[in-house]
Amino acid sequence: MSTQIAGTRVAVVGTGTMAEAVLAGALASGLEPADVVATARREARGAELARTYGVATTADNAAAVADARVVLVGVKPKDVAAVLDEIGPALPADAVVVSVAVGLPLSLYARHLPDGQPVVRTMPNTPAQVGAGVTAVVPGPTTAEPDVALVEALLAGTGQTLRITEKEIDAFGALAGSGPAYVFYVVDAMAEAGVLMGLTREVARNLAVQTVLGSGRLLAETGEHPAILREKVSSPGGTTIQALKRLDDGGVRAAFLTALEAARDRSAELGRELG
Ligand SMILES: NC(=O)C1=CN([C@@H]2O[C@H](COP(=O)(O)OP(=O)(O)OC[C@H]3O[C@@H](n4cnc5c(N)ncnc54)[C@H](O)[C@@H]3O)[C@@H](O)[C@H]2O)C=CC1
Numbered sequence: 001m002s003t004q005i006a007g008t009r010v011a012v013v014g015t016g017t018m019a020e021a022v023l024a025g026a027l028a029s030g031l032e033p034a035d036v037v038a039t040a041r042r043e044a045r046g047a048e049l050a051r052t053y054g055v056a057t058t059a060d061n062a063a064a065v066a067d068a069r070v071v072l073v074g075v076k077p078k079d080v081a082a083v084l085d086e087i088g089p090a091l092p093a094d095a096v097v098v099s100v101a102v103g104l105p106l107s108l109y110a111r112h113l114p115d116g117q118p119v120v121r122t123m124p125n126t127p128a129q130v131g132a133g134v135t136a137v138v139p140g141p142t143t144a145e146p147d148v149a150l151v152e153a154l155l156a157g158t159g160q161t162l163r164i165t166e167k168e169i170d171a172f173g174a175l176a177g178s179g180p181a182y183v184f185y186v187v188d189a190m191a192e193a194g195v196l197m198g199l200t201r202e203v204a205r206n207l208a209v210q211t212v213l214g215s216g217r218l219l220a221e222t223g224e225h226p227a228i229l230r231e232k233v234s235s236p237g238g239t240t241i242q243a244l245k246r247l248d249d250g251g252v253r254a255a256f257l258t259a260l261e262a263a264r265d266r267s268a269e270l271g272r273e274l275g
């Protein structure tokens with residue numbers, strides 16, 4: 001199905017790290033900068049966004065959404081309800097509100113927006129900025145299919161999109177939404193090990209980055225199970241198995257399981273606290 005992106009008026013309300021990454025991807029999908037208004041509270045931030053993306057900017061959230069077809073709400077979860085109350089009266093009836101906030105249920109949007117306002121809840125991740133993200137998409141209960149397809153078309157330039165149910169989104173966020181942070185943590189730790197062994201910081205970091213990039217591509221392009229690829233690196237009686245044993249001794253695998261459960265549980269907790 002082809003959905004027309006060019007000419008779609010988009011407002012980004014609260015253009016921080018995640019919203020900027022989604023905006024960059026949407027522009028790569030064919031969204032035109034002239035059709036975008038992004039809000040920024042600080043003038044310098046607005047100027048930076050205008051310079052980088054060629055979009056219009058304003059500090060006035062309500063004015064930004066007044067003729068929008070799609071409104072991306074990019075503020076932190078604790079600020080979402082107040083922003084919805086602020087923009088609600090100015091929203092065109094057909095404007096689709098797109099959530100990126102972790103934890104917040106669709107029911108919160110229904111409570112703070114005019115009756116019948118279309119909403120799509122998403123969970124993106126920051127690799128969206130380079131077109132290599134993965135975004136969960138949960139349509140609101142009354143959101144029409146063409147509106148969901150429009151949001152997915154806008155997100156196409158950010159990487160993959162995947163429709164899921166709302167009950168799956170806390171786990172999705174714990175794995176994919178937060179996931180880049182775990183990978184950056186591993187890269188940082190591997191680079192530090194390189195420095196410990198006497199490599200320069202620059203070389204160590206480059207080796208760690210290239211190894212993660214190459215391993216990700218190998219996984220994606222071969223479709224092989226990670227355990228099989230791991231076995232292909234670990235020769236019997238060789239070096240890698242010595243390192244993997246130390247990771248197991250350190251409880252790293254189990255730590256990943258409890259870490260992701262903790263992120264999922266915090267997402268659910270945010271939903272209870274703020275939703
Ligand atoms: N950072 C990430 O990797 C991910 C973040 N998210 C979600 O994205 C949302 C934003 O997170 P980040 O981008 O990390 O935070 P951020 O702090 O970088 O961005 C929030 C932005 O909202 C602005 N803001 C706050 N109140 C405002 C208001 N009343 N009007 C206009 N702008 C306002 C801030 O100035 C800031 O630029 C959160 O809801 C988070 O759960 C979701 C997935 C991944």
Ligand SMILES: O=C(O)[C@@H]1CCC=N1
Binds near residue numbers: 102177178
């Ligand atoms: O840490 C957070 O709360 C956000 C949501 C998912 C990734 N970052």
